[in-house]
Amino acid sequence: MIKTHHRTPSRSLETVEVKSxxxxxxxxxxxxxSKPGxxxxxxxxxxxxxxIPNVDVLVGYADIHGDLLPINNDxxxxKAIKTANPLLRVFLQRTGIGGTNNAEPFWSLGKRMYYRFTGSCRNVTEK
Structure with a gap:
């Protein structure tokens, strides 16, 4: 016997599901x-x-391409709410890990020492 399942949309397009x-x-x-606040x-x-009422955290989200971007202002x-389709994936990272307030955000490119110098820019219009 074949069973058919009818899915009714549980949420409207006006609702953003957040997974943090x-x-x-x-x-x-x-x-x-329509009223994200x-x-x-x-x-x-x-x-x-x-x-975690007294814990300072960095807030980031995964965009539609999977890139991690910060949420730190209105x-x-x-933008995160607008591009969420239908799920907004939010990541929280405690600030001040190890007792310092300059923890490396999880969406940064990495430590500068891992990059090497590849060349310089020149203005070709100068003689």
Whole structure:
């Protein structure tokens, strides 16, 4: 016997599903795409959902290409909400690992010492 399953959309296009990761823990929640609020509100919500109210974190997200980009102001936050289709993958990283406040963000290119000098730029119009 063949069973057919009819899927009804559980969420509308006006809802953004958020999957956030802090350490080894994942949390899921939804946001209204038409009224996302401000970055500070989102930041507070992430701290509340992960139960880390007094922990400073760096917030990043995976864009549609899989690149990790920061969310640190209203513009970046609104861009992340706008491009989420349908899931917004958010990653949190504690700042100040090892007692310092200059932890390397997980979306950075890497340590500068791993790059080598390949050449220089010249202005070809000068004689």
């Amino acid at each position: 990761k802090f350490g080894a823990e994942f949390r899921r929640f939804s946001l209204d795409r 401000k970055f500070e509100e989102f930041y507070g919500l992430l701290q509340h959902v992960h139960r 513009d970046n936050y609104l």
